[in-house]
Amino acid sequence: MSRFWSQVVRDLTPYVPGEQPKIANLIKLNTNENPYPPSPKALAAIQAELGDDAARLRLYPDPNADLLKQAVARRYEVTPAQVFVGNGSDEVLAHAFQALLKHDAPILFPDITYSFYPVYCGLYGVDYRCVPLADDFTLRPADYAPVHGQRHGGIIFPNPNAPTGRLLALDAIAEIAAANPDSVVIVDEAYVDFGGETAIPLTARFDNLLVIHTLSKSRSLAGLRVGYAVGHPALIEALERVKNSFNSYPLDRLAIVGAVAAIEDEAWFADCCRKVIASRDVLNEQLAGLGFEVLPSGANFVFARHPQRDAGELAKALRERNIIVRHFKLPRIDQFLRITVGTDSECAALVTALRAILG
Structure with missing residues (x-):
């Protein structure tokens, strides 16, 4: 700690990302990256941007x-005025916290959820209240209804939720948005393409609904850092005002062209998602066969615990076999492992290792 630190920095508890170790022959199932490569058309677009006139890199991007x-608008049949783009969905979320969630009243999010949310609250001075999930880790829409007409400062949750993977139906999202007409409701859909249905069409009915996506998961572009939000133009304008007061050029030239090509390659995207879903279903069955309790997942990961074995010890034993998964040492979920769905061979290696560990 330095005497030069501001009070905000002193009070922060920063987000801890999943580790990216440099270990040979590692089976990396801890950060929910897609096990398959991005669209060849995305790679070709990036190469073309470099090859046609690399000198353009000296110029700022659009x-x-x-x-x-425009590509996002075409994909979801909205107007470009309803679309905001940023340097990964985390940056989009950061702008949303500052532009739309910083009010006098506390915002609401689940007690088990994406751990960046309380970090942003600390960074931007946003008051919040955690809403407990049900015993089966589902989100109950009624818990987000205003009490005695009192307005919330806003509501945010992932769908599917992270790290549980539990999915909320569209009618439940509509119920939350309808019950809170004077509060912004943000749905973080980082994993929705692996089994859910996007809430973007609901933005035509609810001017208080913002839906955020990333190209890091289902489009296999975690290394490119592209995210976007879709909502009413007034919500998008608020995000633009913050962005243009912070960083007017968040996306570089290569990210823009690569993202456009990835969004337009629907066949590659659909095939990739099908493969991940099929592997997830097999992994669920195999883990259940080893005695694990596995939560229903609509994401590219599973959340599982073994009734007789400590999760931390299992994670340690897997690591000794060059397999890493995510273990959260948090209340209610400290006995769960979050396991990214890898390729079929990676999943098979995981199951083989667990079988040996469990004896």
């Missing part, structure tokens, strides 16, 4: 990323 906004 500050509005209009090509990307």
Whole structure:
């Protein structure tokens, strides 16, 4: 700690990302990266941007990323004015916390959820209240209804939830948005393409609903850092005002063209998601066969615990076999492991290792 630190920095508990170890022959199932490569068309678009006239890299990119906004708008049948883009969905979320969730009243999010949310609250001075999930880790829409007409500062939750993987139906999201007409409701859909249905069509009915996506998961572009939000133009304008007061050029030239090509390659995207879902279903069955309790997942990961074995010890034993998974030492979920769905061979290696560990 330095005497030069501000009070905000002193009070922060930063988000801890999943580790990216440099270990040979590692089976990496801890950060929910897609096990398959991105669309060849995305790679070709990036190469073309470099090959046609690499000298253009000396110039700033389009500050509005209009090509990307148009691609997202076409994909979801909205207008570009309803689309915001940023440097990964985490940056989009950060702007949303500052632009839309910083009010006098506390915001609401689940007690078990994406651990960046309380970090952003600390960074931007946003008051919040955690809403307990049900015993089966489902989100109950009634828990987010205003009490005695009292307005919330906003509501945010992932769908599917992270790290549980539990999925909320669209009618439940509509119920939350309808019950809170004077509060922004943000749905973080980082994993929705692996088994859920996007809430983007609901933004036509609810001017208080913002839906955030990333290309890091289902589009296999975690290394490119592209995210976007879709909502009413007034919500998008608020995000643009914050972005243009913070960083007017968040997306570089390569990210813009690569993201456009990835969004337009629907066949590659659909095939990739099908493969991950099929592998997840097999992994669920195999883990259950080893005695694990596995929560229903709509994501590219599973959340599982073994009734007779400590999760931390299992994670340690797997690591000794060059397999890493995510273990959260948090209340209610400290006996669960979050396991990214890898390739079929990676999943098979995981199951073989667990079988040996369990004896």
